[in-house]
Amino acid sequence: MKQKSRLPLLGxxxxxxxxxxxxxxxxxxxxxxSLSAAGAPSVTGGAAGSGTLAGGTGGTGGTGGTGGxxxxxxxxxxxSATTDAVVDTKKMAAExxxxxxxxxxxxxxxxxxxxxxxxxITQSYIxxxxxxxxxxxxxxxxxxxxxxNGVIDPTKMARVQQVVSWIETAGMYSIVNIHWDGGWIxxxxxxxxxxxxxxxxxxxKFASYWTQIATAFSTVGHKLxxxxxxxxxxxxxxxxxxxxxxxxxxxxxxxxxxTVRAQAGYSKTRALLIAGYTTDIALTTVAAFAIPSDPAGAxxxxxxxxxYTPYTFCGLDTVESWGSPQTTWGTPADQSExxxxxxxxxxxxxxxxxxxxIGEFGVTLGQNYPRDPASRSLWMEAVAKAAFAHNxxxxxxxxxxxxxxxxxxxxxxxxxxxxxxxxxxx
Numbered sequence: 150m151k152q153k154s155r156l157p158l159l160g161x162x163x164x165x166x167x168x169x170x171x172x173x174x175x176x177x178x179x180x181x182x183s184l185s186a187a188g189a190p191s192v193t194g195g196a197a198g199s200g201t202l203a204g205g206t207g208g209t210g211g212t213g214g215t216g217g218x219x220x221x222x223x224x225x226x227x228x229s230a231t232t233d234a235v236v237d238t239k240k241m242a243a244e245x246x247x248x249x250x251x252x253x254x255x256x257x258x259x260x261x262x263x264x265x266x267x268x269x270i271t272q273s274y275i276x277x278x279x280x281x282x283x284x285x286x287x288x289x290x291x292x293x294x295x296x297x298n299g300v301i302d303p304t305k306m307a308r309v310q311q312v313v314s315w316i317e318t319a320g321m322y323s324i325v326n327i328h329w330d331g332g333w334i335x336x337x338x339x340x341x342x343x344x345x346x347x348x349x350x351x352x353x354k355f356a357s358y359w360t361q362i363a364t365a366f367s368t369v370g371h372k373l374x375x376x377x378x379x380x381x382x383x384x385x386x387x388x389x390x391x392x393x394x395x396x397x398x399x400x401x402x403x404x405x406x407x408t409v410r411a412q413a414g415y416s417k418t419r420a421l422l423i424a425g426y427t428t429d430i431a432l433t434t435v436a437a438f439a440i441p442s443d444p445a446g447a448x449x450x451x452x453x454x455x456x457y458t459p460y461t462f463c464g465l466d467t468v469e470s471w472g473s474p475q476t477t478w479g480t481p482a483d484q485s486e487x488x489x490x491x492x493x494x495x496x497x498x499x500x501x502x503x504x505x506x507i508g509e510f511g512v513t514l515g516q517n518y519p520r521d522p523a524s525r526s527l528w529m530e531a532v533a534k535a536a537f538a539h540n541x542x543x544x545x546x547x548x549x550x551x552x553x554x555x556x557x558x559x560x561x562x563x564x565x566x567x568x569x570x571x572x573x574x575x
Contacts, residue, residue, distance in 0.1 A: 236371055236449045238420050239540065242504040245322050247533060247572050248285030248544035249278065249552055250509060255309060256289035256328040262308070268554050272315045277557020279319035282572030286316045287508055287544050289328040289379065292358055299354055301361050310365065317372055324422060324508070324544070325366070326376035327358060334381040334401075345385035347397035352404060359408045367414030376422035376453060376508065377405035383427060393426055395437035403441040410444040418445045422506055428455040430490050434497040451542075452501075454494060455509040456532055458486065462520070463512045463528075474518035478528045487531055495539035507536050511546035526565040533570055 253265040262269055278286065290309055295302045309325060316323040327334070334351060336343040359377070366373060383390075384397035402423040409416050423441060425433030433454060443449055457463040462475040498505050510532050512525050529545070536543040545551060551563040559567055567573065 236418050236420050236445075238448055238451050238504050241322070241420060242451070242506075242540050242542050244284070245506075245542040246284030247282065247567075247570060248287060248322070248324075248542060249283055250287045250289060250544060250546050251312075252289060252546055252548040254289075255312070256291045256330075258291045258294045258329070258331060261295060261305065265548075267549060270312050270315075270554075274554055274557050275312070275315040275321075276319050277555075278552060279321050279557075280573075281557055281559060282567060282574065283321065283552075283557075285322040285324065285542060285544060287324040287326070287376075288312060288316075289326055291328050291330040292362070293327075293330040293333055293354075296358075299357055301358065301365075306361075306365050310369075313366070313369060313373060317370065322372045322374065324374045324376050324506070325362070326379055326422070327355075327362075328379045329381060332381065334378055335383045337381065337383055345383055345388050345390065345394070347384055347394070347401060352401070355401065356404055356408045359405060360412060363409045363412035363416040367412060367416050370415060371419050373415075374420045374422055374451070375405075375409055375416075376424075377402060378424050380424070380428045380455065382424050393432060393437075395426065395435070395439070398424065398426055399439040399441075402439075406441040406443055406450070418449065420449055420451060422451040422453050422508070425452055425454050428453055428508065430454055430456070430494050434493055440501050440503055447502075450503055451506045452498065452503045453508045454505055455546075456490075456507050457510065457512075458490065459483070462524070466513065466515055466517045474515065476515065476518050477521045477524040478512075479524055479531075484531065487535055491535040491539055491541075495541075498539065498541070505536075505539070505541040507532070507541055507543045509546040510543060511551075514550055522562045526562050529563070530566045530569050533566065 251270060254262050254267045254270055257264045257267075259265060275286070288309065290305075292301050292305070295305050313323045313325060332338050334355065336346055336348060336351065338344070355378075359375075363375065366375075378401070382398045382401070384394035386392040386394045405423065406421055409419075409421060421443075426435075426438060433452070440450065440452075459475060459478075461472045462478045465472060465474045468474070494505060510529070512520060512528050514520060514525075533543040535541075545563075551560050552558070553560075
């Protein structure tokens with residue numbers, strides 16, 4: 150998810166996801182903002198099929214920190230013991246249950262981990278989530294912001310390793326990605342002549358980062374999944390935002406898979422999560438979108454999709470020319486829209502033989518237009534049920550409003566969802 154406003158990409162349906170925490174008004178169609186507990190989400194147009202939740206400007210408080218302790222990867226067993234048969238993403242999808250993001254922390258581009266007013270991640274928080282039935286934790290990471298001449302800061306790498314080791318020790322799956330990080334992947338920066346293009350320098354840096362990450366985590370077991378990128382796939386033909394450049398995204402997804410597979414240990418066979426076009430259902434479920442060739446063989450890839458539909462309910466907090474905030478959700482038409490999109494995605498998943506992770510979904514609390522708590526619970530539950538019905542993994546976008554960053558306790562609204570879904574086995 151990315152907290153940066155955007156102009157419409159195709160039509161007036163919006164793409165939401167998480168990326169930056171900036172509140173400037175420059176246009177970026179696609180990418181994702183975050184549902185922030187502090188600050189009202191701002192809206193911007195995006196691509197067809199989802200929406201964009203942009204969190205309010207975060208405070209600069211704190212300089213961040215590594216959180217103490219020695220970072221280190223969990224062992225997960227000897228890398229030499231891995232076999233191709235270990236990883237089967239369809240089976241994994243059934244085991245990964247309900248997940249959540251640790252949003253606005255390690256993806257922070259202001260000050261590592263705490264710059265957007267979030268506390269340091271603790272093992273108590275991780276264990277608390279596990280004890281309440283969370284089975285998958287997505288760890289968004291801004292690597293490029295803190296790299297020097299293309300070399301990832303070793304203290305940042307160690308901190309991510311530490312958090313992943315806590316997640317693994319708690320018995321959960323983890324997903325580590327390259328998050329928004331300033332828009333460098335699709336050259337989505339102001340006055341950039343290559344905006345929307347996949348350039349050779351980007352490919353070189355992208356491959357270098359994944360070489361470094363895959364090497365650092367080579368001894369971590371198969372419950373760690375790598376995700377190539379977040380929503381930064383706004384590639385356009387000839388710079389025309391109405392014409393998605395699928396060849397560019399296909400090239401980048403293939404580069405991700407090939408690069409990771411060239412590394413040692415578990416990286417040769419671990420599950421990999423490839424990005425849909427701006428992680429949007431309508432823009433991804435097309436013939437032009439290709440599934441990468443995997444040197445490790447079949448059954449080791451996931452497809453990443455984000456879901457923030459309808460955006461008027463999930464994120465819009467001001468009246469705009471194209472729509473007004475929707476404070477309730479749950480009519481037959483609302484449910485029909487959700488069912489139709491998940492059926493479309495499910496059919497594509499079956500046709501392409503690749504299971505789906507809904508890497509982000511969420512609904513704002515609303516500041517100017519507070520959302521009805523019952524509707525928020527109903528929407529979250531409906532998305533999760535639709536995902537489970539199609540063997541997909543729902544991963545909530547959270548920045549602390551639904552799950553306490555202290556002990557992993559659930560808010561009253563989310564507890565209703567957890568109880569109905571029987572996340573804790575109750």
